[in-house]
Amino acid sequence: MQESQMSLQDLQTNTNSFDPTVTHDDFLDQMLSGLQTTVSWSDVSAGDGEGGQNKSTLPWDVDHFDDQSTMISSKLRQHQITAGNGIRTPSSAVKSLQLPTGESALFPNDNTPIGDNNSIQNLFHGFTGSLTSNQTPQFRNFGSPGAAAAGMNQVQTTSVTAGGGGGAPSQPRQRVRARRGQATDPHSIAERLRRERIAERMKALQELVPNANKTDKASMLDEIIDYVKFLQLQVKVLSMSRLGGATAGTVAPIGAEGGGDCGQGSGGRVGRSSNGTTSSSNNDTMTVTENQVVKLMEEDMGSAMQYLQGKGLCLMPISLATAISTATCHPSGSRNNHPLGGACGGEGGGPSSPNMSVLTVQSANGVSVKDSP
Amino acid sequence: MSPPQQPSSTNPNSLKIRLTHRFLHNLNNLNKKRSNLDNTQIHRRSHRVKLAAYASMARVVGSRRAWSRAILWKIRNRKVFTRNKRVDHKTTHHHHLARSIKRRTTNHSNHKREYVDPNGNSGQEVKLRKLVPGVETMDACGLLDETADYIKCLATQVEVMRNLVDLYSTI
Numbered sequence: 058m059q060e061s062q063m064s065l066q067d068l069q070t071n072t073n074s075f076d077p078t079v080t081h082d083d084f085l086d087q088m089l090s091g092l093q094t095t096v097s098w099s100d101v102s103a104g105d106g107e108g109g110q111n112k113s114t115l116p117w118d119v120d121h122f123d124d125q126s127t128m129i130s131s132k133l134r135q136h137q138i139t140a141g142n143g144i145r146t147p148s149s150a151v152k153s154l155q156l157p158t159g160e161s162a163l164f165p166n167d168n169t170p171i172g173d174n175n176s177i178q179n180l181f182h183g184f185t186g187s188l189t190s191n192q193t194p195q196f197r198n199f200g201s202p203g204a205a206a207a208g209m210n211q212v213q214t215t216s217v218t219a220g221g222g223g224g225a226p227s228q229p230r231q232r233v234r235a236r237r238g239q240a241t242d243p244h245s246i247a248e249r250l251r252r253e254r255i256a257e258r259m260k261a262l263q264e265l266v267p268n269a270n271k272t273d274k275a276s277m278l279d280e281i282i283d284y285v286k287f288l289q290l291q292v293k294v295l296s297m298s299r300l301g302g303a304t305a306g307t308v309a310p311i312g313a314e315g316g317g318d319c320g321q322g323s324g325g326r327v328g329r330s331s332n333g334t335t336s337s338s339n340n341d342t343m344t345v346t347e348n349q350v351v352k353l354m355e356e357d358m359g360s361a362m363q364y365l366q367g368k369g370l371c372l373m374p375i376s377l378a379t380a381i382s383t384a385t386c387h388p389s390g391s392r393n394n395h396p397l398g399g400a401c402g403g404e405g406g407g408p409s410s411p412n413m414s415v416l417t418v419q420s421a422n423g424v425s426v427k428d429s430p
Numbered sequence: 431m432s433p434p435q436q437p438s439s440t441n442p443n444s445l446k447i448r449l450t451h452r453f454l455h456n457l458n459n460l461n462k463k464r465s466n467l468d469n470t471q472i473h474r475r476s477h478r479v480k481l482a483a484y485a486s487m488a489r490v491v492g493s494r495r496a497w498s499r500a501i502l503w504k505i506r507n508r509k510v511f512t513r514n515k516r517v518d519h520k521t522t523h524h525h526h527l528a529r530s531i532k533r534r535t536t537n538h539s540n541h542k543r544e545y546v547d548p549n550g551n552s553g554q555e556v557k558l559r560k561l562v563p564g565v566e567t568m569d570a571c572g573l574l575d576e577t578a579d580y581i582k583c584l585a586t587q588v589e590v591m592r593n594l595v596d597l598y599s600t601i
Binding site for chain 1: 472479480482483484554557561562570571574577578580581582585587588592
């Protein structure tokens with residue numbers, strides 16, 4: 058606070074063209090009257106911490122007003138202009154006002170082109186434009202330059218309340234950075250909007266993907282990637298078992314493990330992919346199949362295995378077959394009257410069900426032809 | 431029982447119903463089209479079924495989504511390529527063709543690196559772009575959107591297929 062007073066007095070001494078009859082208090086009173094009569098200004102900054110929807114109402118970007126140097130420099134700027142000449146020395150003093158943390162590069166010249174993203178520059182140019190074009194009624198009250206301490210206090214409070222961020226009136230002036238969520242820079246506003254949209258989408262994805270209790274974006278992305286891979290693998294495996302046809306043409310996947318998304322470790326829901334598609338297979342078919350297999354086995358074991366695979370059957374030792382058939386877990390779906398009951402996983406819908414992997418077992422001795430579970 | 435082409439409703443039940451219809455339809459076509467003998471070419475058959483699954487998924491969603499458009503385009507061009515080149519190879523050839531086509535239009539993606547792309551993408555986003563079809567040139571926001579839709583449809587498709595397997599799994 059004191060700094061502002063002192064620096065302003067520096068400015069006062071520097072600039073000679075000020076009207077000496079008008080005191081500081083008068084100037085600030087005029088400014089404040091202008092401020093308070095213009096409801097739009099503080100309303101804008103108070104109501105709008107987000108993307109500037111009120112931009113259309115004002116010729117400049119007034120989203121952010123708790124920045125003291127902004128206020129000071131803006132006032133200085135405008136009286137620099139009302140003074141009628143481009144005074145270079147106040148601008149240098151304005152530079153001296155620049156606070157250490159400044160993201161605000163208070164530009165030195167009048168002639169700085171509007172190429173920068175800085176909010177203060179926007180303010181400046183806005184002020185400039187408004188004053189030179191003489192469109193805004195707010196500034197008509199501002200007479201000669203000067204600033205007083207009391208006035209600055211009030212300006213401070215209005216700006217703080219206008220900032221809407223809930224800072225105390227005794228906010229230190231070193232705080233030049235925009236508050237979180239209140240950047241005035243159009244680019245950072247766009248950036249914030251973009252981040253919000255991405256966060257929205259991530260939240261929607263979290264509902265789709267199981268195990269979505271991760272708050273970290275990176276780990277969430279990892280989960281999503283794993284889940285997509287898992288689903289694609291499931292489609293592939295299910296398509297292997299879904300070969301249409303009159304006969305049971307399925308291939309049991311060999312110890313497949315799902316994409317690891319289940320959160321219960323590896324082993325996705327692969328086990329379903331088994332069973333043949335015949336709805337009416339009877340013993341005749343089995344006998345024929347068996348004979349065929351026997352015939353093939355005489356020539357070449359490999360072709361026999363392939364034939365069986367094409368039918369969705371596998372060879373396994375009898376002991377294992379009995380073990381599997383007495384297993385207690387049954388595949389889901391009441392429609393399934395599979396005799397083996399299978400080592401297929403217990404169900405659940407979807408990927409949150411526990412894991413089961415299906416094995417095809419081959420053995421040279423003591424084989425039995427069984428439907429693959 | 432013609433499949434009702436309901437307009438863009440993403441209600442999961444209706445999506446499932448439509449997917450089922452379309453998938454069965456495609457499977458029937460598949461079985462009629464070629465001589466799917468019960469031969470030893472399991473891979474080809476399973477690949478065709480997988481293609482049918484993806485095609486039905488994409489067809490149901492239609493052209494609303496980038497991934498569905500990409501899938502449909504890929505499948506159509508794959509057919510063109512098979513006809514032209516008389517491919518009897520395995521499916522990897524198709525993958526190469528499709529991928530080479532895609533590369534012409536898209537930028538290179540780094541393989542399994544964790545650094546940030548020149549575009550500002552993290553390695554994970556790149557991986558995601560590889561997984562989801564048709565999102566190569568999208569921004570992060572659209573990418574996540576498409577991924578959500580893709581995941582939803584994939585999950586429904588998996589459920590449909592699983593139900594079919596259950597239905598037909600009686601021996």
